[in-house]
Amino acid sequence: MNNLNFISPEIFISLSIMFLLILGVFKKNSSNLINNLSIGVLLITGILILNNPFDKNVQLFNGTYVIDYLSSFMKILTILGGAFALSISTKYLKLFKIFLMEYPILILCSILGMMVMISSNDLMVFYVGLELQSLALYVLASFNKNQLKSSEAGLKYFVLSALSSGLLLYGCSLIYGFSGSTNFNVISDVMNSTNYGLTFGIVFILVGLAFKISAVPFHMWAPDVYEGSPTPVTLFFAIVPKIAALTVFIRFLYVPFINMTDQWQPILIFLSIASMIFGAVAAIGQNNLKRLVAYSSIAHIGYALAGLSVGTNEGIQSSIVYISIYLVMNLGLFSCLFMLKRDDQYFETIDDLSGLSKNHPILSLSLLVILFSLAGIPPLAGFFAKFYIFKSVIEQSMYFLAIVGLLSTVIAAFYYLRIIKVIYFDKEKEKYDTDHSIWLKISLAFSTLLILLYFIFPSKLVEIVSRINII
């Protein structure tokens, strides 16, 4: 019975999903209500998570499920991302006539899956969570059923994701075969670094996970899926699943396989360097903002992985700081994307931003701040995110990784600058609508101010994160 208290957030969210589903079936035209209720559910779930004691490391159900500071922090991030995604996307969905009651419920389902992933301490539990979130995401990607591109995105994501899940399962079975257990703690006890079977298992699982966070060379799906999905879903894709997958990365690498660092570290460094360089170079030629976000998220994941590859608590913490700031920056960027609407049509290419600063000075200023922050220019939040990563990387004398990472920020700066150039230096176009929902304005103002003023209290976030000690 004690165990159930600790997973009250998960229980609450699953009961709510069922209730909302029934409500949606029996009550006509209830999508607006369900959307609002879902946001409420997320907030209550957040409170329930905060209610858990998070200084302790609580192992539930024979050690297959773990509630600790890491899981609580990451769940809060996931829920915040989900709540913002729900609250700012209604207008878009209504316009495309896809504001259905399934949409918020699917988002809740995938968040439930992610919460299970984040807390999992066992390969089976982790896999169940992963599949739940993926299944919801397949449907979400093809949610705009009237558009060919969206269906294509969903199908593409499904096929490739199924393949990667297969690889991941194969890795799980290898590890089970060579260690005799699926539990992370047990694996860590019986582990023996001369065992090549385990190494193979790690490689397969890393491949599967790298696919989920779209790290190079397993990124191929990302640009197409990001472009094809409805923008609210792209926003969700860009931030929330990455938080969950990154947590699994941390737990998987640092709990059972902490003593095999020499085996997985080169793989992670490769993934990191490849993602940073590829994300920076490939984004240069893009004209569609959603595709560009896809490539830039590949590059950003590269930096987060650089922090993970270090193998120290500081590295993990820097990576978590990075992903938190990344969440805020992307939230701001997508809020801007939602504001590019004119005559019931959304615009999403770089050319549509042309001369934006003349007609919409505040929006342009926010975009300026967000883009410079994404490029990592001080004194904005994005700089501090990168700064912590490189601080922990250089601590372990991994100079090559640091220098490659910083040089690719210079390349990446080029395409962010290109957007700023279009906004500020080019000829103006027609005005966009200004009747945005209050939530959109709030989320834009919130993220911009957070990015801009981060330098005044830079240690607040780090202090919170520094309580996460895995090793």
Next chain:
Amino acid sequence: MNFPILSSLILLPTIGALFLLFSKDKNSNTSKYVALFTSFINFIISIYLWFLFDPSTSNFQFVEDKEWLKGFVNYKVGIDGISILFIILTTFITPICIISVNNTIKNRLRDFLIAILVMESLMIGVFCSLDLVVFYLFFEAGLIPMFLIIGIWGGTRRVYSAFKFFLYTLLGSVLMLVAIISIYWLSGTTDIVQLYELGIDDKYQNLLWLAFFSSFAVKTPMWPVHTWLPDAHVEAPTAGSVLLAAILLKMAGYGFIRFSLGLFPVASELFTPLVYVLSLIAILYASLVALMQEDMKKLIAYSSVAHMGFVTLGIFTITQQGIEGSIIQMISHGLVSAALFLCAGVVYDRMHSRLIKTYGGLVSVMPKYSILFMLFTLAALGLPGTSGFIGEFLILMGAFKDNFLVAIIASLGVIFGAAYMLWLYRRVVFGNLTNKDLLKIPDLDSSEKFILWSLAIPVLFFGFYPEPLINTIEVSVKDLIEMYNFNLNMSMTEVQNNE
């Protein structure tokens, strides 16, 4: 009583900028007066700071030390004799820039003023930060407003120039960031004062020096990474060029003195020949290129490269005269190049052409302009009686002390400098008035007269009486050199002991 005077110097322009941001009017003169008022108050405060400043010690004064990144970096600012002059230069040039926007900036005046004020904050921050990370933050953040100034209000090729400026400087600086973090892990602190005492292990110094050098060399700019400067100068609006030439370039010279010499004496000793060679190439090559320019602003930009060559040369002679000369040369170049760009701007506003061949015979239509332009031309070539002379003379004195050949070659640069400046002046001001359009243009108006005279007065004053400048920097420079030699000898004896 510890009033945070330096922080208020840094913050005040930003507060002015915020005030402008939230004001409604976009183009009227009110915003100009607000900006002017803010920057003028800042100037007064900095002058007051100079009075309070005690030149008899090289310790950092007005130090503020606050916890910032917990357990890692403190927000630490303070000034010594070297930095105070740069701060005054900054606060002096900014109001002049703001007055000069009268005729040049036609659209979005308010945004331009915001950019200038933010820039002022950041530049003052660079000169008074006493922590490597804080320094880096200010140093890099300056890229954002400057990118916008060039890109929004620049000439025809502004996009190319703005990108080149941004990416060149960023590329140089990221290596410095790696070096700064490495220093933290080597020494456990990024506080400059502590680092001066601790010193940095010899075997890492060379790489760290090179990483800092990559950033400063781009910013100085030294040959062969100077190519962004002519582009940026030519395309930037007049006020932007003035800021760039007068202050931004000085960040690198200041960085060389404060960090390269202060932190890495062994490496500086080793790399001195490299700096000499690059400086000499910069002096001679830039002078020759300047001779061939047909665009006034480009010519002045190349002359900046040559002058900054003198500065780096002087710094790395590591003699009292050389470093003092470099600092005075930087201050003087800040005033003179600002004035020259303003002179080019004055005729550009009237004729909308930067080509030298458009002009000729201006003396008959713009006599007052010709006098002032003459003064600044002579100051640029280092005529005795102008501040340019003091700087160049001291640098060459330091160079003769250190290396005879280098000094001889550098002296050639002085001759070239005279050649291209005088030739420029002859082609623009003297000769026959061939272009009939020139007949219609008016002479200087009152605001132009005011800004040019207010630049001319310090140029002449410090030319005849450089005492106040030298008094301020003397002790700081002396102690810097003493510390440098002390650290150098320490590591020498260590090496001998090991053998």
